[in-house]
Amino acid sequence: MTLDSLFANPLLLILAVPLASAGFLAVLPGWRLASWLNIVVSGVTFVASLTLFAHRPEPTRLLFIDDFNVYLVALTTFVGFTTSIFSAGYIARESAAARLSDLHLRFYHSMYQAFLFTMLLALTANNTGVMWVAVEAATLTTVLMVSLYRSREAIEAAWKYFILCSVGIGLALFGTTLVYLAAQPVMGDGADAMAWSLLIGQAAKFQPDLLNLAFVFLLVGYGTKVGLAPLHAWLPDAHAEGPTPISAVLSGLLLNVALYALLRFKMLIAANPDTLAPGPLMVLMGLSSLFLSGFMLMRRGDIKRLFAYSSIEHMGVMTFAFGMGGPLANFAGLLHMTMHSLTKSGIFFAVGAITQNLGTKRLNEITGLTVSHPALGWGLAVAVLAIAGMPPMGVFMSEFLVVSSTFARQPLLALPLIVGLLIAFAALATRLTGMLFGEPHPGQRGHGTNSAFATWLAYGPLWLHVALVVVAGLYLPAPLVRWFETVAKMLG
């Protein structure tokens, strides 16, 4: 491949930058330089992804961009970029506290870029098989990252994650094979029968029974990765025990990628008139995730686990919305995907700073944040109120749309949805007041440097995300709305 073709097709650039950086960072000694380089290349990837809006490359056999994935690519590279900024501050303090060795940090930066690469490949792959390989590779990189601290809990979490998600993606592969078999009589042998851009036009002619069976496997398989109840058991552990920047990208990005994979297949199934409707299954799993996590939120003692359960809740709301289908619910689901990504990764930035400032993850030891760390405490307050669904923030708007579109079509389903959202809201609000107010816990002692710069590397991305979510709640630009509407129609 020549350099010209790399610039002719921005997609190749978007994939090549993180891949090459993953290789380079693996051999680059010195974590300081590596963490800066990590920011720079993540920034380059983000800028490159913006060019996709101006000029959209033609689909190739391997990669393609359409209205749906272009927005997820932009979101992924953006959160990847802001998280890399947060990560630089986080890493500086972890290293100063000697919690991670230089070799671990080199490995960490390399895996961070490798992880971004696998997610971007999964989003842009024009082939069901390539997408599967990318999701599998994303699992591998994150399993390795979750076990980074080598503590007993970290290894347990990584082991659980490996076992559950490997089985999950194994089942997804079986589903992918079944979709290929359903398409093969129409599309002929070979790669054409796996290409998204070709499949969607012909889906009406595929064998409906095989597609039905395939969807069950795909829902269970990719659903494990989305963290849908009852397949969610890996998620809280993996979020709690890995480094916090990884929790941010796991919640903010990886879950979206898995949901994207599921939605692509749902589009195929929906395009075939003789298949069973995939919606009710998704609605059911969405609601059960919402309820389970709502109740689990009440009993958490660990701050990272708390927000991991909140991610399960929101993935449940999205799956519910996409399961309902139709332009309005899909619109709400897409908006919710964006808002949740921004808010939840912002919350994890705050959580990272809190655990480092206070030296604890226990909720009952985290008190009086507004007194001891006002910038952090109030940032967390806005972000948590946003994620709990308070107006006027963006998450409120998307949840309101989910609820109102459900009311319009299935009033009986709206009832459990509202109850579930209220339970989660109550749980989060109680936890939040405990964290924000009162006397700072006497046992608090931070670790790492207290350099103002490292601190602001965490607060900056937090406030940026919070600001975006607040602005999005008050005003969504018209082009963005139009474009969500187009995608919502595509999803059917």
Next chain:
Amino acid sequence: MGSQLSYDIAHLIGATVLMAGFSLLYQRRVFAVLNTFAFQALALAAAAAWQAHIQNAPHLYFTAAIALLFKALAVPFALHWLVEKLGIHRTVETALSIGWTMIVGVALVALSIMLVLPVTAAASALTRESLALAMSVVLLGMLMMITRRNAVTQVVGFMALENGLILAAVSAKGMPLVVEISIAFSVLVAMTLFGIFFFRIRERFDSLDVAYLESYRGDRS
């Protein structure tokens, strides 16, 4: 060669993979589990090679080679070495008695045949039956992961499940990327096992019994 004969051979090899899947369920010694798994991987290699031959798809020979070298040789040898080196219990610890496991296993095979055969009415007989066999192997692998407590047997269960997936993929005529998929699986298993767990888990737990991994049941406030 008549197509009837090539069909029969493919069927025979596929059934051998399934039988090996069953026999994994009733082993009581860890080493016997590893040997049985190696046998299953060998049968999978034969299945892939046979599909490469009858579909005239030379790339499937790579898949066969991976199954042979990595799964039938490297992984069982490495696990064997680890079990000896780390002094892991040599007996299989079960969460469900072997008799019940076998009954559930039979039910799962019946389930996959009843699910797959009706929905693939349009496909060729070979594809249909391979798919039913493959799905049975996948479900038996899952069953093994659920009912065996030891980390080594869980990994073997996962790889048995994966054998079923590869069997499905090689039987799907003309499916691209099968080689890449089998490589991806091998990398996943190899990196996770040998990069992280087996060398670390020992220092942390002094045992590979996953019950130790489950002592930390989330948290309570």
